[in-house]
Amino acid sequence: MAQRRTVVDIAAGVSSGALSASAVLEENLAAIGSREKEIHAFNLVTAERARERAAQIDTDVKAGKKVGRLAGVTIALKDNMCTRGVETTCSSKILAGWKPPYDATVVRRLADEGAVFVGKTNLDEFAMGSSTENSAFGPTRNPLDTSRVPGGSSGGSAAAVAAGFAAASFGSDTGGSIRQPAALCGLVGVKPTYGTVSRQGLIAFGSSLDQIGPFSSTVADSALLMEVIAGHDPLDSTSIPQPAPSLLNVLDQGVKGMRIGRITDMPEGSSPDVLARLEAAFEALRGAGAQIVDVKMPSMSFGLTAYYLVAPAEASSNLARFDGVRYGLRVDAKDLNAMYGATRAAGFGDEVKRRIMLGTYALSAGYYDAYYGKALKVRRLIADDFAKAYESCDAILTPTSPTVAFKFGDKTSNPLAMYLCDVFTIPTNLAGHAAMSVPFGTGEAGLPVGVQVLAPALGEAPMFRVAAELERNA
Amino acid sequence: MPEAISRETVAKVARLARLDLTDAEIERMTSQLAGMLDHFRDVDALDLSNVEPMNQPIPLTNVLRDDVVAPSLDRDEVLASAPAAQDGRFRVPPIIGFEE
Numbered sequence: 307m308a309q310r311r312t313v314v315d316i317a318a319g320v321s322s323g324a325l326s327a328s329a330v331l332e333e334n335l336a337a338i339g340s341r342e343k344e345i346h347a348f349n350l351v352t353a354e355r356a357r358e359r360a361a362q363i364d365t366d367v368k369a370g371k372k373v374g375r376l377a378g379v380t381i382a383l384k385d386n387m388c389t390r391g392v393e394t395t396c397s398s399k400i401l402a403g404w405k406p407p408y409d410a411t412v413v414r415r416l417a418d419e420g421a422v423f424v425g426k427t428n429l430d431e432f433a434m435g436s437s438t439e440n441s442a443f444g445p446t447r448n449p450l451d452t453s454r455v456p457g458g459s460s461g462g463s464a465a466a467v468a469a470g471f472a473a474a475s476f477g478s479d480t481g482g483s484i485r486q487p488a489a490l491c492g493l494v495g496v497k498p499t500y501g502t503v504s505r506q507g508l509i510a511f512g513s514s515l516d517q518i519g520p521f522s523s524t525v526a527d528s529a530l531l532m533e534v535i536a537g538h539d540p541l542d543s544t545s546i547p548q549p550a551p552s553l554l555n556v557l558d559q560g561v562k563g564m565r566i567g568r569i570t571d572m573p574e575g576s577s578p579d580v581l582a583r584l585e586a587a588f589e590a591l592r593g594a595g596a597q598i599v600d601v602k603m604p605s606m607s608f609g610l611t612a613y614y615l616v617a618p619a620e621a622s623s624n625l626a627r628f629d630g631v632r633y634g635l636r637v638d639a640k641d642l643n644a645m646y647g648a649t650r651a652a653g654f655g656d657e658v659k660r661r662i663m664l665g666t667y668a669l670s671a672g673y674y675d676a677y678y679g680k681a682l683k684v685r686r687l688i689a690d691d692f693a694k695a696y697e698s699c700d701a702i703l704t705p706t707s708p709t710v711a712f713k714f715g716d717k718t719s720n721p722l723a724m725y726l727c728d729v730f731t732i733p734t735n736l737a738g739h740a741a742m743s744v745p746f747g748t749g750e751a752g753l754p755v756g757v758q759v760l761a762p763a764l765g766e767a768p769m770f771r772v773a774a775e776l777e778r779n780a
Numbered sequence: 781m782p783e784a785i786s787r788e789t790v791a792k793v794a795r796l797a798r799l800d801l802t803d804a805e806i807e808r809m810t811s812q813l814a815g816m817l818d819h820f821r822d823v824d825a826l827d828l829s830n831v832e833p834m835n836q837p838i839p840l841t842n843v844l845r846d847d848v849v850a851p852s853l854d855r856d857e858v859l860a861s862a863p864a865a866q867d868g869r870f871r872v873p874p875i876i877g878f879e880e
Contacts, residue, residue: 670793
C-alpha cells in the first residue's frame with residue numbers, strides 16, 4: 307500500500323515551500339499506475355490537468371503569491387459532481403460522455419483553495435447501491451482486500467483514498483453512501499447536516515436527503531475540508547444561511563463532561579466483531595471523561611422502510627430529466643414519447659429502473675397516501691425520536707455498517723439484503739442531521755470497523771470532538 | 781393498504797415513468813416491487829393517525845432574490861453536450877402526429 311499523506315500535512319508543506327505539489331501528485335499518479343487497473347476507483351483520471359494545476363501552484367508558491375488552504379492537496383471527486391468540461395457520468399450509460407457547462411459549488415470552493423483534482427470516481431449508478439457493484443462501468447474493488455466490495459455508493463471515492471490515489475476525496479450521502487464505504491475502507495467519512503454543504507452541481511438523487519461530504523485518512527483532514535466546502539450558497543435554495551463551522555479548533559477539546567447516547571433498542575443484525583468495537587468505543591469515551599447515557603429510538607428500525615419509499619419517490623422525479631433531450635444518450639425513435647421510453651430503457655441499469663418504478667408507483671394516484679404519505683409520517687417519527695434522545699445526550703454512537711466489507715456477489719441477488727447495509731446510516735438522512743464514520747480498529751479477517759458518531763442538526767462541532775477522541779484511542 | 785401489485789399495474793407505471801420495459805423486465809419488476817411493498821407493511825404496526833408528514837428536514841421559507849440580470853450558462857457550451865441541436869436550440873423528434 308502506498309504511503310498516505312494527510313491533507314493537513316500537504317497543505318502546510320506545499321504552502322510553506324517545503325513540499326512540492328507536483329511531487330505529491332506524482333506519488334498519487336504512481337500509485338494509480340500500479341494499482342488502478344485492479345481497483346477501478348476511477349471513471350476518469352485527469353492526470354494532465356492535475357499536472358498543470360500542481361505546477362501552477364508550485365510556481366505561485368515560489369513567486370510568493372498567496373495560495374489557498376488546500377494548496378497542492380490531491381482530491382478525487384465522485385462522478386456525480388459537475389466539473390466544467392470534464393466528463394460527468396453518474397456511472398450511467400445515460401450520461402456517458404456528458405461534459406457539464408459549469409462546476410458544482412463544492413468543486414469551485416475546493417479549486418479556489420488550491421486543490422488538485424486527480425479524477426472522477428466510480429459509484430453505484432446514480433448513487434443507488436451500497437457496494438459499487440451497480441456501476442454501468444464495472445465494480446470498484448476494496449484496496450484492503452480485492453475480493454471484497456469497497457461499500458457504496460461512493461465506493462470509488464473511498465477506494466481512491468484507501469489506495470493512496472488521492473489525499474482525500476468527496477462523495478455524496480443520501481442514506482449512508484459516504485459513511486458506509488468509509489467504514490469498509492478504514493477511512494473517516496462525513497455526512498454533514500442537511501443544508502450545510504451546497505448541493506448545487508451535485509446530480510440529484512434524493513433532494514431532501516443528499517449531502518456532499520469528505521473522505522479522509524484523519525479526522526483533522528475532514529475538519530479542514532468541511533471548513534472549506536461548508537457555508538451558505540445562494541445557488542442552493544436549501545442551503546442554510548450561515549457560515550461554515552469552525553472545526554479544527556475543537557479537535558483537542560476532548561470529551562470530558564460530554565454525554566454520549568447508547569441506543570438501547572438498536573436494530574438487530576450487527577455481527578459480533580462490529581458490536582465489540584462499538585463497546586470499546588463507548589469504553590474509550592468513558593475513559594476520556596464522557597458520560598454514557600441510555601437513549602431509546604423506537605422508530606429507528608422503521609427508517610429503512612420509510613427511506614425505501616421516500617428516496618425512490620424523489621429519485622423517480624429527479625431522474626425524469628434524463629430524457630435524451632439536453633444531455634447524454636439518445637435512442638432515436640419516430641416521436642418524442644417513443645424516444646423518451648427507448649432512451650431511458652437503454653440508458654438506465656436495473657437498480658435505477660427498479661427505484662424509478664417503485665417511486666413512480668408510490669407517487670401515483672390512488673397509492674400516494676398509502677405509501678409516500680405514510681413514509682413521510684414515519685420520517686417525522688424518526689426525527690421526533692432523535693429530538694427526544696438529544697434532550698439527554700450530545701452525540702450518539704452506533705456501528706456504521708452491520709458488518710465489515712463483504713464479498714462480491716454476496717448481496718446482489720436480494721435487493722432487501724443490500725438495503726440492510728444502511729440500517730444505521732439512513733435515519734440521519736431522514737432527520738437531516740450530522741453524522742460521521744470513524745475507523746475504530748478491526749473485526750473479522752482483520753478488516754476495518756467504523757463507529758458512527760451521530761449529532762443533531764448543526765452539531766458538527768461536538769461530533770468532531772467525539773470523532774477526534776475516538777481517533778486518539780483507536 | 782392496497783392489494784398486491786399486478787402485472788398490468790407495473791406495465792402502466794412503466795408507461796408513466798417513460799421506461800420501455802421488456803416483458804421479462806415487467807415480470808421481474810412485478811415480483812420485486814411486490815416484495816418491497818410487502819416489506820412496507822411493517823409500518824402498519826405504527827400509529828400514524830396524528831403524525832404530520834415530514835417533507836424535508838429543515839424548516840424552509842421561500843428563498844427569493846432580486847430580479848436582476850446575471851451571467852448564466854453559455855448557450856453554445858450547453859448545446860455542445862446535447863444529443864442534437866440546431867439553430868441554437870435543442871432538436872427533438874416530432875411531438876405530435878405520429879400516434880398509432
